[in-house]
């Protein structure tokens with residue numbers, strides 16, 4: 001019973017943590033915020049942006065991971081309680097975008113963390129992020 | 142008793158990775174230091190491996206908010222190197238996009254200031270209005286964030302009559318909203334009470350610490366590259382440099398709102414006086430050996446690109462000095478003797494774009510002529526540094 005309640009609330013109201021992995025321009029971060037604003041209003045799906053990883057179910061990662069930030073990203077990911085979902089948002093997080101081949105970035109988030117959903121685009125449109133979140137929730141159901 | 146506190150690199154008050162180290166005495170910050178490098182991407186080295194035209198694509202991705210300012214700065218520098226006179230209509234459209242970008246950036250900042258001061262609905266309002274500007278940019282360029290408008294010799298897309306009319310219509314709405322914000326910033330007691338007197342930076346300090354942009358202008362120094370060293374078509378456009386004398390965060394908010402109004406006038410002027418003719422001219426592929434220093438007034442302040450060419454189709458060196466970097470020393474001065482609760486507000490007041498400002502500097506003996514760092518050396522240095530990072534906490538079992 002409790003388990004079903006927890007599962008239901010998880011699907012109905014996923015809390016997200018937005019993590020900037022370092023090596024991106026902040027175009028994608030701005031579009032994530034724009035998705036939460038009145039025009040696109042991601043909150044109508046129950047999605048809430050949280051400041052701390054310990055409250056979050058979904059971690060949305062933007063930007064390529066820089067070497068200096070690598071261990072911090074891992075530590076933040078470890079603090080997200082199970083079950084957790086990773087979303088790689090933007091071309092940087094997927095495959096490095098223009099910074100591919102740089103001496104200080106990793107090619108894509110999935111080299112470091114498990115990723116459940118990818119959002120393409122440099123930057124993606126807020127609508128694409130909403131699509132990703134809805135698909136992720138459907139797969140969890 | 143004094144104790145040390147560090148903030149970041151992952152912290153909800155900072156939207157990007159940066160670390161603040163502070164020495165506190167009770168609630169009061171006695172000393173502050175910034176630790177950078179979390180967002181270093183090696184843009185300058187990457188630029189040396191790409192041709193000029195590919196570099197427009199790269200410089201656009203230095204920053205996601207003022208993307209047009211970096212490409213314009215780079216493009217006008219390279220145009221000087223090529224001794225190319227860009228098409229006049231192209232320059233007008235370039236300036237149009239630049240001002241639209243300023244509008245969206247300042248609206249974004251106002252929202253962030255509202256949020257940091259606990260005024261959530263203001264945050265929502267400004268971001269809703271910001272969508273109007275993004276729509277305009279999308280009509281013109283097809284993109285919301287990276288417009289990809291610049292090219293050597295002009296711009297890549299034209300503005301037609303229908304778009305002109307639509308933009309002028311939307312501008313009316315924005316003007317009305319901005320008047321409301323100006324009213325709010327001047328008279329809403331909670332907002333004024335939260336911002337006034339926070340993050341003081343005197344006129345002399347601002348000049349000594351080389352602050353730029355609205356941070357400098359809010360300390361009463363009327364400095365603006367658009368007026369002092371006009372580029373593109375700013376010498377033909379009438380506008381005023383906005384300043385404030387209160388030297389605090391409220392002043393910075395007022396400067397930005399005033400700049401919004403100036404930007405609307407500039408946009409109107411441009412649309413009504415758009416010259417006829419081609420919007421771009423053909424550019425050569427190769428660039429003669431030379432060097433150039435290009436300045437641009439980005440929404441956050443003066444942006445500088447230094448480009449050196451060596452006769453091939455790739456630049457030999459690109460140096461980027463983003464406005465946020467110039468504002469860091471002033472931020473430290475503003476934080477000193479402030480309160481902990483004001484950190485996000487003071488920090489947000491310079492409108493930091495952290496990833497813009499992450500450059501690598503090697504301190505060498507300058508008299509020895511300096512040294513060229515190879516890619517492999519840089520990679521070795523980066524790996525070496527990453528190894529030194531403290532792993533001690535990595536295997537801690539979290540209580541969950």
Ligand code: SF4
Pocket residue numbers: 023024025026027028029062063064089090091092093097098121122123124202205286
């Ligand atoms: S994918 Fe593009 S917009 Fe997003 S962080 Fe990377 S460079 Fe910026």
